[in-house]
Amino acid sequence: KAGVTQTPRYLIKTRGQQVTLSCSPISGHRSVSWYQQTPGQGLQFLFEYFSETQRNKGNFPGRFSGRQFSNSRSEMNVSTLELGDSALYLCASSLSGPGANVLTFGAGSRLTVL
Amino acid sequence: SQQGEEDPQALSIQEGENATMNCSYKTSINNLQWYRQNSGRGLVHLILIRSNEREKHSGRLRVTLDTSKKSSSLLITASRAADTASYFCATETGANSKLTFGKGITLSVRP
Numbered sequence: 413k414a415g416v417t418q419t420p421r422y423l424i425k426t427r428g429q430q431v432t433l434s435c436s437p438i439s440g441h442r443s444v445s446w447y448q449q450t451p452g453q454g455l456q457f458l459f460e461y462f463s464e465t466q467r468n469k470g471n472f473p474g475r476f477s478g479r480q481f482s483n484s485r486s487e488m489n490v491s492t493l494e495l496g497d498s499a500l501y502l503c504a505s506s507l508s509g510p511g512a513n514v515l516t517f518g519a520g521s522r523l524t525v526l
Numbered sequence: 527s528q529q530g531e532e533d534p535q536a537l538s539i540q541e542g543e544n545a546t547m548n549c550s551y552k553t554s555i556n557n558l559q560w561y562r563q564n565s566g567r568g569l570v571h572l573i574l575i576r577s578n579e580r581e582k583h584s585g586r587l588r589v590t591l592d593t594s595k596k597s598s599s600l601l602i603t604a605s606r607a608a609d610t611a612s613y614f615c616a617t618e619t620g621a622n623s624k625l626t627f628g629k630g631i632t633l634s635v636r637p
Binding site for chain 2: 454
């Protein structure tokens, strides 16, 4: 079956702009999680959506937002971009059974903010 | 601060040797998982150990969990150059099954 698909794979933006990243989960997976990965901070949890509802949230400012559609596809948006937002953004999906939340990751969207 | 902290941060070994990586965490967990990431790619799930388990095997991987010490170890036996990657431990907590990752361990296996 198809894996987790993230688009775009690479993008360059300038400070102050906004960006939208897309994630298509594995068919049948209802949970989608987003992580930000940087060399200094490692993998930081952004948020998780399950059945169109935000179920978990990390400690990121309100400029970071997301949503999930009825087909489980998810988008995340970052507004008013800052240089520090340059990172690899990883999306992961799971069946999210309790006590066995195993994630399947996409290849990531690498965002560079100039 | 991170829920999971891996140790060491970097490890370099010769092909054929065993690699041991450790993870410590702070709060009670549902389970602990290990993932691998090859350079610039997404993470791949390796193994999951539940909070009521003490040891688990999968091929050349062996994971132990000590809930009294809030720590886990990942052992890769007979390492290969292809094992060169970053390894992350992740802890699942709470009723909402939140997964939190450590900063990772960089493993280099020299041919």
